Amino acid sequence: MKNLKKVMGMALILALSACTAAPKNGLPDTSKTSSPQTEVREETTDVVVIGAGGAGLTAAYFVKQGGKDVVLLEKRAMTGGNTALAGFFAANSTKMQEAMGDTYTQQDQIDFLMETEGTDPDFARLFAENSGLTAEWAVDTLGIEVTRVNGREIYAVDEKGTKFPAQFVSKLTALNQQIGVDLRTECPAVSLIIEDGKITGVEAEDAQGKVLFHAQAVILASGGFAANQEMLQEYVPEWAGGMTSNTAATTGDGVRMAQAIGAAVSNMDQLTLNPTFYDDQGTTMSVSGVRYEGGILVDPTGKRFANEMANYTEVSEAEKAIGSHAFAIMDATSLACNPKYAVEAESIEELAEKIGVDPATLTQTVTNYQRYYDNQKDEEFGRTDMRSRIDTAPFYAVPVFPGVHHTRGGVSIDLRSQVLNTEGNPIPGLYGAGEVTDNKLMGNDPVAAGITFGRLCAQSVLEDLQQK
Numbered sequence: 001m002k003n004l005k006k007v008m009g010m011a012l013i014l015a016l017s018a019c020t021a022a023p024k025n026g027l028p029d030t031s032k033t034s035s036p037q038t039e040v041r042e043e044t045t046d047v048v049v050i051g052a053g054g055a056g057l058t059a060a061y062f063v064k065q066g067g068k069d070v071v072l073l074e075k076r077a078m079t080g081g082n083t084a085l086a087g088f089f090a091a092n093s094t095k096m097q098e099a100m101g102d103t104y105t106q107q108d109q110i111d112f113l114m115e116t117e118g119t120d121p122d123f124a125r126l127f128a129e130n131s132g133l134t135a136e137w138a139v140d141t142l143g144i145e146v147t148r149v150n151g152r153e154i155y156a157v158d159e160k161g162t163k164f165p166a167q168f169v170s171k172l173t174a175l176n177q178q179i180g181v182d183l184r185t186e187c188p189a190v191s192l193i194i195e196d197g198k199i200t201g202v203e204a205e206d207a208q209g210k211v212l213f214h215a216q217a218v219i220l221a222s223g224g225f226a227a228n229q230e231m232l233q234e235y236v237p238e239w240a241g242g243m244t245s246n247t248a249a250t251t252g253d254g255v256r257m258a259q260a261i262g263a264a265v266s267n268m269d270q271l272t273l274n275p276t277f278y279d280d281q282g283t284t285m286s287v288s289g290v291r292y293e294g295g296i297l298v299d300p301t302g303k304r305f306a307n308e309m310a311n312y313t314e315v316s317e318a319e320k321a322i323g324s325h326a327f328a329i330m331d332a333t334s335l336a337c338n339p340k341y342a343v344e345a346e347s348i349e350e351l352a353e354k355i356g357v358d359p360a361t362l363t364q365t366v367t368n369y370q371r372y373y374d375n376q377k378d379e380e381f382g383r384t385d386m387r388s389r390i391d392t393a394p395f396y397a398v399p400v401f402p403g404v405h406h407t408r409g410g411v412s413i414d415l416r417s418q419v420l421n422t423e424g425n426p427i428p429g430l431y432g433a434g435e436v437t438d439n440k441l442m443g444n445d446p447v448a449a450g451i452t453f454g455r456l457c458a459q460s461v462l463e464d465l466q467q468k
């Protein structure tokens, strides 16, 4: 930190209040003032990064390695965000994939990304050109041991069961502190400071009060808005009020701060949903394995309603249309969630009775499914990946609900990670990476995309600071 001073806040607050004033020519009106007499501290650094999840930790690391001082602001007491909850890192052409005999090429990843309507080919190419390099950097620099690959999906599960993304954030947090990134936890950013159309810092809050961080560049990396009911209501009202697997901190703060200074947003109505959330006494658990390991989904009448292996969003929408929760039905060979969530029975009839479903209907559904399994042909919904015949006692049922897994839209950025204003021009000094942005990949591979674009974003910041 280059300097630290304490001041009585009147003059400083004048500049600050301008951040939330109504936009004029796409940028806020700096003439409006407010007058709270609170104490404000001021600090100066080179770059402020907002949010210490995958994208923010990565951006902070590369900015610091590029020779610039960084303050990394984190709202929670711990780093990691939703990245710490995730399962895999998606990449192509890595030595890890090669070592495990899986050849997944750059073109394979581009083709996969372009399958989703709305994906931008330039962003898809940029990501695919850099995802492998980023995965190899993570593995080599942080000492992550890859345990399995499946096409583009790279998994690493350590002896404690900690997955690749959670290992990534805990190891990179430690490394960042070692190299001198100034991490401030429990220090949420609340607004951006803008002077003459350029971002010059961030207002944040810590236990002592307000802090103004003056900087030459600010990187937004504060994640999505799946836990902000007001924003869901505004952009995707049909999914407001439901469940989400995200941390409570995922409230779109970066989007709101950027909008307040005239940034554009895009694809805000695009979500990635998840059909298999379990309500564990108020805590939402994602139990995706109940589909992948061979279970079927039935409605409360005991009938299937979708190809369980269709994409997350398709199955979630079909599940929402039934107007109630569904049940994942599994047997002893396919139980793929914490058994404490499951109702157990020795027969399908008994299971149906225990969960309040008509036994004859559920029995018919399972009998039909066993025939589809035997013929490897799902006559109703065309499911091709049928791993379990669901015929081995005990049988299990878990009530599951659809909900918001992550948000796809956010602040608009260009290929250099610069945040754009509503006229499509970069806002000087403001950059973004991760779920806070609309990276035009339509929600695909967000862990790898956040970390990869976090790295690229740091490169753009360093280039721009060099030119000063």
Ligand SMILES: Cc1cc2nc3c(=O)[nH]c(=O)nc-3n(C[C@H](O)[C@H](O)[C@H](O)COP(=O)(O)OP(=O)(O)OC[C@H]3O[C@@H](n4cnc5c(N)ncnc54)[C@H](O)[C@@H]3O)c2cc1C
Pocket: 050, 051, 052, 053, 054, 055, 056, 073, 074, 075, 076, 078, 079, 080, 081, 082, 083, 084, 085, 086, 087, 088, 089, 090, 187, 188, 189, 190, 221, 222, 223, 224, 245, 246, 247, 249, 250, 251, 253, 254, 286, 405, 406, 433, 434, 435, 436, 444, 445, 446, 447, 448, 450
């Ligand atoms: C249960 C679950 C499983 C998933 N599985 C996968 C998977 O296997 N593969 C995959 O690719 N994706 C997966 N995803 C999605 C993926 O994890 C996220 O989209 C991605 O990790 C987001 O990264 P990020 O760095 O942008 O945000 P985050 O990791 O969420 O980090 C944002 C950080 O910003 C902080 N923050 C928020 N507001 C402020 C503020 N005002 N000031 C300071 N800090 C702030 C937050 O506390 C958080 O630490 C999963 C998501 C969930 C919830």
